[in-house]
Amino acid sequence: NAGVTQTPKFQVLKTGQSMTLQCAQDMNHEYMSWYRQDPGMGLRLIHYSVGAGITDQGEVPNGYNVSRSTTEDFPLRLLSAAPSQTSVYFCASRSRDRGLRGANVLTFGAGSRLTVL
Amino acid sequence: AQSVTQPDIHITVSEGASLELRCNYSYGATPYLFWYVQSPGQGLQLLLKYFSGDTLVQGIKGFEAEFKRSQSSFNLRKPSVHWSDAAEYFCAVDEGGSQGNLIFGKGTKLSVKP
Numbered sequence: 001n002a003g004v005t006q007t008p009k010f011q012v013l014k015t016g017q018s019m020t021l022q023c024a025q026d027m028n029h030e031y032m033s034w035y036r037q038d039p040g041m042g043l044r045l046i047h048y049s050v051g052a053g054i055t056d057q058g059e060v061p062n063g064y065n066v067s068r069s070t071t072e073d074f075p076l077r078l079l080s081a082a083p084s085q086t087s088v089y090f091c092a093s094r095s096r097d098r099g100l101r102g103a104n105v106l107t108f109g110a111g112s113r114l115t116v117l
Numbered sequence: 118a119q120s121v122t123q124p125d126i127h128i129t130v131s132e133g134a135s136l137e138l139r140c141n142y143s144y145g146a147t148p149y150l151f152w153y154v155q156s157p158g159q160g161l162q163l164l165l166k167y168f169s170g171d172t173l174v175q176g177i178k179g180f181e182a183e184f185k186r187s188q189s190s191f192n193l194r195k196p197s198v199h200w201s202d203a204a205e206y207f208c209a210v211d212e213g214g215s216q217g218n219l220i221f222g223k224g225t226k227l228s229v230k231p
Contacts, residue, residue, distance in 0.1 A: 031216075031217075033218065035221075040126070040223060041223060042207060042221040042222055042223035042224050043161075043207065043221040044221075045218055045219075045220075048216065048218055050216055056216070058218065090160060090161065092161075104149060104166075104168075104211060104217055105151075105163055105166060106151075106161075106163075106219060108153075108160040108161040108162075109160055110159065110160045111159075111160050
């Protein structure tokens with residue numbers, strides 16, 4: 001049981017380049033989300049999805065696109081990278097059921113560290 | 118809007134000493150509250166959670182937290198800190214609604230002196 005898998009772990013981009021951060025989970029979780037972590041800022045929500053075909057914006061969505069074609073995968077796309085997007089990115093998932101005790105717990109991936117020069 | 122405040126950016130304690138990390142939240146109804154820990158270069162691991170019921174919750178690694186509605190607080194405690202507890206700790210609140218996104222505090226970095 002791999003949980004939440006993020007690739008790549010490290011990436012260096014030049015300004016203006018595009019790339020996709022991959023996220024996959026094998027727990028059949030309906031809810032998936034992307035956060036970015038910056039020093040002194042905690043974790044801020046970029047985008048989230050409550051199921052295949054459904055996505056929505058979080059607190060800091062500008063410069064990022066997402067799609068959810070399957071339950072398992074939730075890629076994060078940077079169309080034109082900027083230095084301000086240098087950060088550590090975390091993908092997380094959980095069951096959507098909010099009625100069961102413990103069902104709301106997020107499981108996090110190990111993170112992807114992105115540097116934009 | 119819901120929010121989480123962790124007043125202490127960095128705390129240093131001696132090994133074997135007790136620890137309390139503070140967390141205050143802003144939320145109208147009974148909140149769902151969480152504490153996560155992040156070791157250097159790692160992802161986030163759930164320490165404990167509060168959904169309802171007993172206001173003192175036990176977590177992994179000997180941590181506990183107490184929910185105090187009157188103070189809008191959910192402080193994390195450990196009676197005796199080990200060097201391996203050095204990490205960054207995040208408090209989070211479920212923002213409610215049908216999506217239930219988590220709102221995180223800015224974190225408290227814990228250093229442990231030998």
